[in-house]
Amino acid sequence: MDGTLRGLFKKTESVLSLLVIATLALSCAPPAFDVSSSLGRRAIVDETYRLIKNGRCDLAIDRIEPLYNSTYSDNGIRMARASAHACLAGVSFFDLISALVAANIGGSINNLWPVLSEQFPSNVSDTKTESSWEAGDALMAMLSPGKTLASSYQINAGTHNEGSTRVTDRVIYANTFLIFTSMSTIGTLLKRYSAASDNSQAAPVGYSAALFPSGWADVNTAVPNFNEEACSFAGAMITMVETISAAATEFGGANADTLNAIAGGLNLNAACQAGCAACAGAGGTANCTACPATLQKRDSCGQTLNDNNACAAAGIAAVVDASWQ
């Protein structure tokens, strides 16, 4: 009897030990957001979208950035990174597209600027414009397989996310998303430098009175030197028109009609040519008949009347200013 009880106890002890081990296993530390593991990378992307859903755009950026900057970066990770920054920049697809459709852009391109300014509220103390740039960089890095990048179109060379400003180098989803991140760059800059509260005439920073003696509404408050913000404004305009032309038909219906009306209402090559001509008329040597291929790079603009990119960009800004009176 005693031996039987001892044997029973030993067997019961084994059973209980196994269950205790199992219970302890349940209370061990959770897995980490480890960039070096496949599970960790998938979880990082999942967590990024979860934080975007909860409106924590800043935390979503913090979560995805290490993975985006690692050797493991791929198009899925770039899309998540672009989404996190687009979240901070204020991009919301359905809100934006419905506002654009309602604005009757086909009736007048002038209706575009108030919409973008209202959709993307921003001021110089926030980082919404900068986030729109980062979103655009990530999307430009979503390349189609097998593409060889020409240096004139290449951005972020030498990083794990080399990109191309050429629309045909990228996958279709990158181009469709770039339509709206470009709008966020344009809208945040319009809002930052527009007149007070009524979304009236705006002047993107950096366009000095010396470049356009007839002046802008806010030229006296603008930074006197042509800078990254000013260059990015023009670059975003070109990106917006190019990606609409390449990808708007993917949407169909009224959405496609509205987007095509935007692209059709802006003759950017003529604007660039007029800008170069204005610089030449003011004593510079700028000479362009179309928008320079490199103008979509926001660090490509110089600060003299001899620089094609800066003068072309100024021409684009003048068109916006003239149509938004």
Next chain:
Amino acid sequence: MRMRKFPATVFATLALLLIGLGEFGAAFPSAHAAGPLARLYRGARPQAMGGAFFAIADDENAIFMNPAGMAGIRHYKFSYLPVDITGSMDVYTTYSEGMDAFSSGISSETFNALAGKDLFAQVQIAPTIVIPNLGIGAVVDGQFAAGAKNSPYPILQMTYQTTNAIQAAWGTSIYRDRRGRSDLRVGAAAKLVSRRGGFREVPLPDALELQNGISSVAGQWGLGYGFDLGTQYVTRLTKQVTFSTAAVFLDVGDTDFTNHADSIPGNFGVGFAGKYDLGFSQVTLAYDYSHITQDIDWRKRTHLGMEFKIPMLSLYGGLDGVGLTYGVAFDAWIFRVTALSYREELGEFVGQWPSRRFTARIDLKFGL
């Protein structure tokens, strides 16, 4: 003493063989798609017990969860109309908020109604025939789920999957001690499965075209076949207490389909169970560690379950991962009704995208 060690040695050898298969599989881990863990069959009783069933395997669920358990079946049973209907909590809350968002195609209202949600519905019909050592089951399963994420550039998450399968499971004892207190069992099952669709993420602008039909998400029917292997060691410690262990490999080498239907990844797992028979009532505790070859959060592999059974009534509880499961069943010989709730984890890590789901099962049957 030598004979009492023998079944343990044989079981350990068989388990090591299966573990070896699992290690081989771990070197080539099964592909893992986002969303819940894929499986062919979800039984109400195992699910109510937190998914812990490998070592129990004492009813028709063994056909799909551990074929070795067929060796312990001593009765005849025909379950001719077992119907499981499952829905997520989000279905109820979304319906309560109103269905206007779905009345006219994909719009901002649709996205807002779906954002961060899991609208899930499933119907599973799985008739079975069970005789000593052998079981045959069929599965007719339809699942639909919808959700959305990423307001800057919306992505629709959709599940549209229909599955028809037939599975046969055979189990036998390979060693039983002279007093009948220990029983070492092995089993195998084969399945033929026809499946269409699966889990898909649909980005813009394709998502806007879904109002024209979801056949592009579902795809074409695909055919696949798969195999399960199982072992089970049952030992009666006393007249009241029975202890069992199991090692199982379901869908060995993955069950893949033609025409891009979602595959069923291989599921290697081990389980332990203890049953305490009080005569009028019975208490069962079980623990499984499953999906060992899959690259997933280890917490999703853990399953802890409990069954308290009295005549005609069973109560269930458990932890599936870290999600609470609970249920109740009423059995009146020719029919059995079960209601249960469980938490499905849709994210990569436990806690990222949990979804509370509810299942009601009616099972028309007769047996000897």
